[in-house]
Amino acid sequence: MTIASGVPVRDALDSAGVAIRASGSDTPRLDAEVLLAHVLGVRREALFLDPGREVAGPQIRDYQALVRRRAVERAPVAYLVGTRGFRHLELAVDPRALIPRPETELLVEAALGLPHGARVLDVGTGSGAIALALADERPDLAITATDVDEDALAVARENAARLGLDVTFAAGDLLDAVPGARFDAVLSNPPYIPDGDRAGLPADVRDHEPPGALFAGADGLDVYRRLIPQAAAAAPLVAVEVGAGQAAAVEALMRAAGLGSVEARPDLAGILRVVVGRT
Known part of the structure; x- marks a missing residue:
């Protein structure tokens, strides 16, 4: 040009x-x-x-x-301009963390009806999108956010400080970051892309976004297999984002973990995108 x-x-x-x-x-x-x-x-x-x-x-x-x-x-536009809109927030983003997607807003909506003062855990917070959106829209909630990636957690902390939102951050793998803690809800947008799908991804995703936030084993379900039992033991409500075609398998994992009421919710494209389980 x-x-x-x-x-x-x-x-x-x-x-x-x-x-x-x-x-x-x-x-x-x-x-x-x-x-x-x-x-x-x-x-x-x-x-x-x-x-x-x-x-x-x-x-x-x-x-x-x-x-x-x-x-x-093929650098992502969000990384080039350094920001991405999510719900009512403008989040700072860079290659240390996954770029928030509109469909992830469904996870925020799943928690908006929680009772006053409920304790919420956002596992794998990345840029902090879910936790910070909830803190913005429901400042009464007690929100904790974790990530195993210290670099991603730094982005989330920077966003929280810039936006003046109250979230407690902890570093660690899944719920190991908050051992023994109890919550009213656990939310997560974990890695869920099968390793074999890597070559078919758009270049801006495949070559620029952090692979640890994208890929999760041969069928994309590796993180759910560890996360859901931990989450179900820690909270009566668990909500996770899933990839296309994964909802049924994740529903089965939730039921096996003791979550008796399970439903999948579609995104605007009609893809079953969020699975919510309750005891």
């Missing part, structure tokens, strides 16, 4: 969109708009409010560099 000095926003977006589309992105125009809004320091909608607006000077070079990283390196 080459942009001359003083180019109208529309032309800059068109040129960037062509380069990003050629790289295989499913959302080239959106990617181009998000990157340009970031460079200009405005909201995306502002790109279209002033038809005569131009991109010039250092902003052109900065935009070219970001578009090149998106098109050539």
Whole structure:
């Protein structure tokens, strides 16, 4: 992509969109708009409010560099701009932690109806998305968040400090981070992609997001097999995100762990995405 000095926003977006589309992105125009809004320091909608607006000077070079990283390196847009929206929050994100996805918001919704003062554990918190969204929307809850990855936990702590939200963080593998503790609900978006699916993932996911937050054995269920018995022993409500086609297997694991009432909830695409179990 080459942009001359003083180019109208529309032309800059068109040129960037062509380069990003050629790289295989499913959302080239959106990617181009998000990157340009970031460079200009405005909201995306502002790109279209002033038809005569131009991109010039250092902003052109900065935009070219970001578009090149998106098109050539396949770097995720969220990592390039350093933020990702989740529920009502704008979270800082970088390659230390998985980028939050919209479907994970279903886990937050599963906990919004908890009684006042309930104790909630978010296992594998990553950027802190689930725990911090709950702290934002239900400040009465006592929320703990864990992760085995110290780097990811650092991102979550940084987000909590920046947003001024009260969450207790602990490092460790699954519930080993909080030995003997009891909760009213355990939530988790664990790794669930089968190892054999690695090659088929989009390059921006496969090559840039932390593999420890993505892959979980031959069938993608390795973490659930360890997590669900621990969670069921610690709380009367367990809710986990699952991959496409995994809901039935995870429901069976919940029942085997003593959770008698189990249901799977679909995301907006109709995929059974969250499994909730209660004693």
